[in-house]
Amino acid sequence: MISAVSIVVFLIIGFFAQFIDGTVGRGYGAFSSSILIGMGVMPALASASIHTAEIFVSLFSGVSHLRFGNVRKDWLRLLVIPGVVGGAVGAYFVASIPGDAAKPFIASFLLAMGIVILYRFVPKRTSSSSRLSSALSNPRFSSRKIVSLGLVASFLDAVGGGGWGPIATPGLILTENGEPRKVVGNVNLAGFSSPSL
Numbered sequence: 001m002i003s004a005v006s007i008v009v010f011l012i013i014g015f016f017a018q019f020i021d022g023t024v025g026r027g028y029g030a031f032s033s034s035i036l037i038g039m040g041v042m043p044a045l046a047s048a049s050i051h052t053a054e055i056f057v058s059l060f061s062g063v064s065h066l067r068f069g070n071v072r073k074d075w076l077r078l079l080v081i082p083g084v085v086g087g088a089v090g091a092y093f094v095a096s097i098p099g100d101a102a103k104p105f106i107a108s109f110l111l112a113m114g115i116v117i118l119y120r121f122v123p124k125r126t127s128s129s130s131r132l133s134s135a136l137s138n139p140r141f142s143s144r145k146i147v148s149l150g151l152v153a154s155f156l157d158a159v160g161g162g163g164w165g166p167i168a169t170p171g172l173i174l175t176e177n178g179e180p181r182k183v184v185g186n187v188n189l190a191g192f193s194s195p196s197l
Contacts (some may be wrong), residue, residue: 009039018057026165026187028054033106033160043106044095047158051087054191062189070185075176078143079168079190082150090158109160116166145175150190164191 013035021028029050036046065071094106149171157164165187172183 014053021057021165026169028057028165029157029160029163030166037106043160044091047091047094047160051158058188058192062185062192065181065185065188068185070181071189072182072186075146075172075182075186076190078146079150079186082147083154083164083190086151086154087158090155093155094159106160109156109163116170142175146172149175 013032017028017032020031032050033046036049037043149168153164153167153171156167168187168190169183172187173180
């Protein structure tokens with residue numbers, strides 16, 4: 001039986017996780033997982049709880065992006081199907097190993113995700129940002145890279161309870177030179193379309 005205090009703590013964690021995710025476009029799962037596992041919640045339970053909550057969060061975010069024209073349907077199809085497969089395999093993997101054995105792996109993954117998130121916000125030199133802006137003006141498209149990105153991001157997300165946004169968002173920007181608003185729109189809508197994400 002969950003106490004009223006636990007429910008309030010979970011609500012506070014969810015509020016701050018969504019605040020961070022809404023502000024920077026990623027981090028809901030990484031933040032929530034870190035706190036929940038640190039509180040002693042088993043990794044499989046933390047992952048399942050976070051992904052259930054993310055269905056509703058991604059629904060509102062994804063529909064908003066769709067209405068504002070921030071979704072590329074060709075990318076969405078390539079993200080959703082591999083995302084479901086990778087997420088299902090990751091969920092099976094984390095549920096089939098003992099919780100105590102999974103904790104060091106998941107803690108290492110979450111630490112790595114935290115470092116990646118912080119690194120993405122370190123100011124870059126002007127030359128690298130000018131290279132990125134010139135790359136954005138010459139977009140290219142690789143379905144193989146998007147499918148691979150969807151598989152890897154969803155597998156790691158299901159195992160660690162977070163990582164879909166931190167991996168898929170910068171991955172699409174860097175590999176596909178995608179317009180950031182359309183990248184975020186696709187990643188959010190794919191997260192709703194694939195409940196395992």
